[in-house]
Amino acid sequence: MDWINSIVQGVLLGGLYAMIAAGLSLIFGVMRLVNIAHGDLIILAAYLGLTVATALGLYPLIALLIIVPVMAIIGYILQRVILNNTLSDDILPPLLVTFGLSVIIQNALLEIYSADPQKMDPGALGTASANIGGISVGLLPLLMFATAIVVIAGLQFIFYRTALGRAFRAVSDNQEVAQLMGLNKRHVYGLAMALSLAVVAIAGIFLGMRTSFDPSIGGGRLIFGFEAVIIGGLGNLWGTLIGGVILGVAQNIGAQINPGWQVLAGHVVFLVILAFRPRGLFPRMTG
Amino acid sequence: MSDFELCVAQLEAHYGDFQALFGIDFNVSKGEVIAVIGSNGAGKSTLMRSISGLMTNGASQVIFQGEPIGALRADEVAARGIALVPEGRQLFPSLSVEENLIIGSQIGRTGFWSLQRVHELFPILQERRHQPSTSLSGGQQQMVAIGRALMANPDLLLLDEVSLGLAPVVIKSIYEALPRIIEGGMSAVIVEQDISKALSVSTRFYCLQEGRVSLEGKSGSQTREEISRAYFGV
Amino acid sequence: MNSSETHTVVRSSRASYMAGIAGIVVLIVLVAAPLWAGRADMRLMSEIFLYLALASLWNLLAGYAGLVSVGQQAFVGFGGYLLFALTIFGGLHPLLAIGVASLFGAAMSVPVAALIFRLRGAYFAIGTWVVAEVFRLTFAQISALGGGSGSSLPVKIVKSVASGRTMREWTSYWLALGLVVLVLVVVYLFLRSRKGLALTAIRDNELAAGSLGIDIWRTQFLVYVVTAGLTTMTGGLIFLQKLRISPDAAFSVNDWTAFVIFIVVIGGIGTIEGPIIGTLVYFALREFLADLGTIYLIVLGIVAILIMLKAPKGLWGLIRAHWGLELFPLTHRVETKTSKEDQHG
Numbered sequence A: 001m002d003w004i005n006s007i008v009q010g011v012l013l014g015g016l017y018a019m020i021a022a023g024l025s026l027i028f029g030v031m032r033l034v035n036i037a038h039g040d041l042i043i044l045a046a047y048l049g050l051t052v053a054t055a056l057g058l059y060p061l062i063a064l065l066i067i068v069p070v071m072a073i074i075g076y077i078l079q080r081v082i083l084n085n086t087l088s089d090d091i092l093p094p095l096l097v098t099f100g101l102s103v104i105i106q107n108a109l110l111e112i113y114s115a116d117p118q119k120m121d122p123g124a125l126g127t128a129s130a131n132i133g134g135i136s137v138g139l140l141p142l143l144m145f146a147t148a149i150v151v152i153a154g155l156q157f158i159f160y161r162t163a164l165g166r167a168f169r170a171v172s173d174n175q176e177v178a179q180l181m182g183l184n185k186r187h188v189y190g191l192a193m194a195l196s197l198a199v200v201a202i203a204g205i206f207l208g209m210r211t212s213f214d215p216s217i218g219g220g221r222l223i224f225g226f227e228a229v230i231i232g233g234l235g236n237l238w239g240t241l242i243g244g245v246i247l248g249v250a251q252n253i254g255a256q257i258n259p260g261w262q263v264l265a266g267h268v269v270f271l272v273i274l275a276f277r278p279r280g281l282f283p284r285m286t287g
Numbered sequence B: 001m002s003d004f005e006l007c008v009a010q011l012e013a014h015y016g017d018f019q020a021l022f023g024i025d026f027n028v029s030k031g032e033v034i035a036v037i038g039s040n041g042a043g044k045s046t047l048m049r050s051i052s053g054l055m056t057n058g059a060s061q062v063i064f065q066g067e068p069i070g071a072l073r074a075d076e077v078a079a080r081g082i083a084l085v086p087e088g089r090q091l092f093p094s095l096s097v098e099e100n101l102i103i104g105s106q107i108g109r110t111g112f113w114s115l116q117r118v119h120e121l122f123p124i125l126q127e128r129r130h131q132p133s134t135s136l137s138g139g140q141q142q143m144v145a146i147g148r149a150l151m152a153n154p155d156l157l158l159l160d161e162v163s164l165g166l167a168p169v170v171i172k173s174i175y176e177a178l179p180r181i182i183e184g185g186m187s188a189v190i191v192e193q194d195i196s197k198a199l200s201v202s203t204r205f206y207c208l209q210e211g212r213v214s215l216e217g218k219s220g221s222q223t224r225e226e227i228s229r230a231y232f233g234v
Numbered sequence C: 001m002n003s004s005e006t007h008t009v010v011r012s013s014r015a016s017y018m019a020g021i022a023g024i025v026v027l028i029v030l031v032a033a034p035l036w037a038g039r040a041d042m043r044l045m046s047e048i049f050l051y052l053a054l055a056s057l058w059n060l061l062a063g064y065a066g067l068v069s070v071g072q073q074a075f076v077g078f079g080g081y082l083l084f085a086l087t088i089f090g091g092l093h094p095l096l097a098i099g100v101a102s103l104f105g106a107a108m109s110v111p112v113a114a115l116i117f118r119l120r121g122a123y124f125a126i127g128t129w130v131v132a133e134v135f136r137l138t139f140a141q142i143s144a145l146g147g148g149s150g151s152s153l154p155v156k157i158v159k160s161v162a163s164g165r166t167m168r169e170w171t172s173y174w175l176a177l178g179l180v181v182l183v184l185v186v187v188y189l190f191l192r193s194r195k196g197l198a199l200t201a202i203r204d205n206e207l208a209a210g211s212l213g214i215d216i217w218r219t220q221f222l223v224y225v226v227t228a229g230l231t232t233m234t235g236g237l238i239f240l241q242k243l244r245i246s247p248d249a250a251f252s253v254n255d256w257t258a259f260v261i262f263i264v265v266i267g268g269i270g271t272i273e274g275p276i277i278g279t280l281v282y283f284a285l286r287e288f289l290a291d292l293g294t295i296y297l298i299v300l301g302i303v304a305i306l307i308m309l310k311a312p313k314g315l316w317g318l319i320r321a322h323w324g325l326e327l328f329p330l331t332h333r334v335e336t337k338t339s340k341e342d343q344h345g
Helices: A002-031 A038-056 A060-081 A092-113 A139-161 A163-173 A175-180 A185-210 A215-232 A237-257 A259-276 B044-052 B074-079 B097-104 B115-121 B123-127 B138-150 B168-182 B195-201 B224-232 C014-031 C039-064 C073-088 C094-116 C121-141 C155-161 C165-192 C194-204 C206-211 C216-242 C253-267 C273-292 C294-310 C314-323 C340-344
Strands: A129-132 A135-138 B004-015 B018-029 B033-037 B062-064 B082-085 B156-160 B187-192 B204-209 B212-218 C007-010 C333-336
Touching (some): A002 A038, A002 A135, A002 A139, A002 A185, A038 A185, A038 A215, A060 A185, A092 A215, A092 C121, A129 A139, A139 A163, A139 A185, A163 A175, A163 B097, A215 A237, A215 C121, B004 B044, B018 B044, B018 B187, B033 B044, B033 B195, B044 B074, B044 B082, B044 B156, B044 B187, B074 B082, B082 B138, B097 B115, B097 B138, B115 B123, B123 B138, B138 B156, B168 B195, B204 B224, B212 B224, C014 C165, C039 C194, C039 C216, C039 C253, C039 C273, C073 C094, C073 C121, C073 C216, C094 C216, C155 C165, C165 C194, C165 C216, C253 C273, C253 C314, C273 C294, C273 C314
Parallel strands (some): B033 B187, B033 B204, B082 B156
Antiparallel strands (some): A129 A135, B004 B018, B204 B212
16 A cells, blocks of 8 residues: 555656646747756745745745746746847857856855755645545645646647747747747747746745755756656657656655665666657657 | 838848858839849848848848838848748748748738638648648648738738749749739749749849849840840859 | 968967976976975865866866766766775775776766767756766665765775875875876867867867768767766865765765856866866955855856856957967967968967
């Protein structure tokens, strides 16, 4: 029963990883940018959520109404002011600039909030659970997983059914011709980053409600999101959900064997998949 | 000056150290169809890129409807009513046929052209509207590229090598559609390597050679020899 | 046809000859440091040498071979841990252990490269980070080496380097100096070789390099393995000085990658001189801002981003653009014998 339980918990944890991965995948799809600061931005969102929830006495999930637009605005500004200036055929500038941002965000958080672990109080939701087929499943993880599905379905809808998504795909296909269509690629990229960080905000709040966090854990979250992207296959949003689930399950099974192996087990599964299916399980796009 | 829809004055263009255009003067009046002919590398596409804003120049080197647009970005130029059908069609592979057309109207300019009107012009595009654009034949892709430009309801339409790589019968049908395309008072510039085709549909022509205008005049006014001298530089 | 009389293709310039002579003088002065420098100075200089070695190696990897790694801490930590394991359990002399460790590091990098070379560009970068995490988590599981809390190098082994403390510190200093000279020479000779020219071609245009028939993959692979071996050696020396190791310190992304990247970016990526300038700037800044703690890292990050955006060739790029200097002659250029002004054109 422990095993089934830990697998179920792993699946639900995969929802969080999928949300992290979806934001990463989105901007890679639109502008071929890999944002090394992605994980640190998630932790930033968690701290902002904590601050807002504490200051205004809001329930963390209600704080999302503030944090999502705030992170989206941060994303748009970040893209227009800094990241747009790094995009060219050379991969070095975006990589090194987002790496620099990662270090800056991490240390700024350290300066402001100290290294002490923090947690957002999920209230009754944190302990409530439902009994599904004899397994007790926490409502918070369940809600997190459901949110991940909604987020990915929403991104999928935006990408394939709206004018914004059309603009994303057009700019991704051919920047020059997209500009001939009247699309300002700098603005389109800004909107893509805004959307990515809106998802980051949701992931950050759930992360902060589920576990404790401190400024140093951003890099680890980036890696989990990245692994989910690669496992699922580049360019496939539903693939990232499956990738996240596989990663979550692998970690929980690893932890079940030996608590020290939790994260390691996830990395090993990732490396094995990289060895045998280098393009991921459900690839759509070449890297 | 102000009579011209488009006025290009002393235009120079560079790719790094390589100079592609040397002081081009080029005008289009309202409702005119201009042919630009010249051999490979003469600078025809560079001229189109400069007008459409894909290459930026000094602001007053390109004047459109009385306003300097030479320094604007391509999306800003497009918003002012210049649409380019790029060489090689360049459809968006991730977009369906219909999406490729709709994205042309993204700018929000209204006018004669709509999805329905484009479908009337090229009925096959309605039939294939949900297919990926990559599944179309070359001629059909060219129809999408032209339709996409028309969806922007431009005042000036630039067609860069629309017949390149297409079967003669397809070229014929595209050129037959041309009068209907521009009948609403639209001006057009047609870049073409096929001299007789270009001269047959245009009112005036410019011949480029090594980045300079080597000959210009009314279409049909020059002899074959004069044109081939301007074209090949012999 | 008589152009051969008035033009010569040269690699070195007067500046590079002078730099060469100055380099030898500096080296002699540095070797003689125990005669003129205090204990603390020598410790600081050792640290500078070790960082310069890491920076030059990362620069070779990212700036020339286009392999942007954010996971070189994998090999730094691996070198440190192997030093401990080989001396404590293998009974090797520490210096021999470091040599053996670097071979292990190079060997270890072969399967690692086989895996992560499947990832391109930025995804390659994160892949290297995953590998470093795997190393860290694995060593944290080895209880014989202290598990998550780490261990110290036994006094007996420390004493086997040299019996007296002074001599030990001198040895340690000379080793760091020797290492950085080795790394700089290897990097320089490598870049002057055919393979090195191929690397520059890869960096400047992957398509063109491919069409020239250069086997990109093999060259990158070679660079990755050589860099891994020398990074492992550097790691061994770093922890021979620290005498204490733990997974978090050994595989720290901040210490062994973030600082190194900032050094190279600030100094000038893709040049041999860049890491040298960057290392000096980094340590100078550190002397001024050390008290600020985390603020120092923030400032460094901002400076690196500004340089990346405004002067992507770094400080050395600015210097070179102004004066046309090149201390390590790599590029060939045509000089006109008659006109002196063209010398740096």
